[in-house]
Amino acid sequence: xxxxxxKSKAPITVCLLLTVMILTGCWDIRDINHxxxxxxxGISTIEDDQYKVFLxxxxxxxxxxxxxxxxxxxxxxxxxxDVISRNMETSVDLLHVKVIMIERKTAExxxxxxxxxxxxxxxxxxxxxxxxxxxxxxxFFSKLxxxxxxxxxxxxxxxxxxxGWNPEIALTRIWEVYRSIHSxxxxxxxxxxxxxxxxxxEQVGSAVIKNGKMVEQISNDETLLFNAxxxxxxxxxxxxxxxxSVMIIGNSMNHHTDLTDKQPVLQSxxxxxxxxxxxxxxxxxxxxxxxxxxxxxxxxxxxxxxxxESEADILGLGQLYRTKIDxxxxxxxxxxxxxxxKSDIQFQIDIQNEGYLRTT
Numbered sequence: 001x002x003x004x005x006x007k008s009k010a011p012i013t014v015c016l017l018l019t020v021m022i023l024t025g026c027w028d029i030r031d032i033n034h035x036x037x038x039x040x041x042g043i044s045t046i047e048d049d050q051y052k053v054f055l056x057x058x059x060x061x062x063x064x065x066x067x068x069x070x071x072x073x074x075x076x077x078x079x080x081x082d083v084i085s086r087n088m089e090t091s092v093d094l095l096h097v098k099v100i101m102i103e104r105k106t107a108e109x110x111x112x113x114x115x116x117x118x119x120x121x122x123x124x125x126x127x128x129x130x131x132x133x134x135x136x137x138x139x140f141f142s143k144l145x146x147x148x149x150x151x152x153x154x155x156x157x158x159x160x161x162x163x164g165w166n167p168e169i170a171l172t173r174i175w176e177v178y179r180s181i182h183s184x185x186x187x188x189x190x191x192x193x194x195x196x197x198x199x200x201x202e203q204v205g206s207a208v209i210k211n212g213k214m215v216e217q218i219s220n221d222e223t224l225l226f227n228a229x230x231x232x233x234x235x236x237x238x239x240x241x242x243x244x245s246v247m248i249i250g251n252s253m254n255h256h257t258d259l260t261d262k263q264p265v266l267q268s269x270x271x272x273x274x275x276x277x278x279x280x281x282x283x284x285x286x287x288x289x290x291x292x293x294x295x296x297x298x299x300x301x302x303x304x305x306x307x308x309e310s311e312a313d314i315l316g317l318g319q320l321y322r323t324k325i326d327x328x329x330x331x332x333x334x335x336x337x338x339x340x341x342k343s344d345i346q347f348q349i350d351i352q353n354e355g356y357l358r359t360t
Contacts (some may be wrong), residue, residue: 032190036088037096040155041124042076043114044103044137053080054141056102056155069145071305094123098156100157100174101132101193103137104214112212115178118170126175128158132207132214151169158201159191167227168220181212184330185318189218189226194359210312210334214351221304225296228270229253229315238274240291243283246274249352259324262336265306266343271295273350289349296347308339317341 004240035331042054048213053073074080085092100118102111120122133140157163159171170189180188189206196202206223207217218226224236237247250273258265276288307314318333326335 008282035095036085036090039097039103039126040099040300041094041097042071042101042103042133042137042141043106045106045109045135046073049180049265050075051077051080052137052176053077053084055081055084067145071149077114078121079083081214091147092116095125097124098123099159100136101133101140102130103133104135104192106315107132107207107209107214107327109191110117110213111177111209112181115174115212115242118174118179124174126178129156129252130172130174130177130189131159131193133194134196135205140195140265141170144200146318154200171204171232172224174302177209177212180209185322185333186316187211187314189223189314191223191236192217208307208310208312215279215312216306216310218303218306221299225300226314226332228272237277238292238295238296240288243280243291244288245278246276246288246292246351249273249275255320256270257259257320257324259321259337262340264317264321264324266320266341266344266345268343269348270296270345271350273349273352276350286349288351292349297345300345300347301343304343304345308341312333313338313340 013315019088034057036057038055040054040056040332042056044052046052050073052073054069057068057070059066061069072083072087074083081092083096096248100113106114117125118128135198140165159165159169165171170191171186172190176188177190180186188209192204192207192210194202194204205220206226207214208218210216221238224238226294227236228248231251231253234334235247235249239245250272254269254271256267272292274292304315313334318330318338321333321337322330325337329336
């Protein structure tokens with residue numbers, strides 16, 4: 001057996017020691033107890049092109065979760081967050097932000113820089129939900145701070161499908177807004193939120209965002225159709241005139257498209273499965289089908305006409321014509337093709353619980 005030769009192993013030993021010396025380790029890690037993790041980030045613009053940033057921060061206190069709302073102004077959003085972080089005992093970490101709230105006047109002026117900044121810095125998750133505050137943001141967060149029912153994550157729960165979400169509420173994330181800004185054929189809808197009188201929050205419709213700017217508003221009922229058309233969810237309640245209330249439980253769609261002399265033609269058939277919740281007086285299934293089909297057709301046509309006038313394609317109809325329009329012409333979809341779109345939208349109703357109704 002040969003004796004261990006230290007000299008022959010010297011180069012390897014030196015290399016191992018050098019490797020250990022250059023390891024950085026976790027010297028710059030910050031303990032979670034020394035970090036502030038806001039769940040809501042509010043943004044508004046004030047005079048001199050400054051941003052005012054609000055942070056809603058949950059704080060565990062003796063077995064319960066309280067909320068602290070802090071704010072600061074800065075030339076950029078990052079600057080305002082740095083001001084907040086500088087004046088707090090802990091460092092602000094935006095990676096856990098779940099909801100981005102933007103004041104309406106800021107959305108009407110344009111959100112391109114805000115959205116691009118989030119995507120570029122990656123300090124905020126691209127999956128964070130975006131909403132628009134339809135009132136003065138100072139007033140909004142002031143009322144929230146006075147609310148006794150305010151919890152750390154209740155705004156996120158408002159949009160959470162397993163908690164308080166309703167299909168009349170649009171779900172739009174940062175990456176979807178960013179995509180729409182750089183897309184010729186797809187826009188987005190963002191929920192409009194205010195503080196409620198008897199509830200913490202109240203939705204007053206959805207903002208239509210075109211090229212990063214709010215250009216139109218749709219109602220809650222129209223938002224339900226928007227979600228159904230985009231197959232987001234269809235479990236929503238619809239009032240059918242004076243005869244019944246029904247709930248949509250499923251849907252499917254078939255589209256036929258044509259393009260003649262730069263005029264798109266769309267024929268769509270939307271199949272809805274519904275259950276009857278309530279009836280008033282003598283009501284038949286045929287009556288409900290007819291009234292529901294008429295109600296939805298007129299509501300959808302009215303919404304589409306307003307969207308065409310605003311040249312905002314939140315339904316993504318341009319996606320259906322991408323193979324029919326030359327790539328160089330796609331940039332003209334909103335201004336040339338979309339306003340001239342002729343549509344024939346038909347709703348086919350299938351009632352799932354006809355045993356409770358007269359069939360004639």
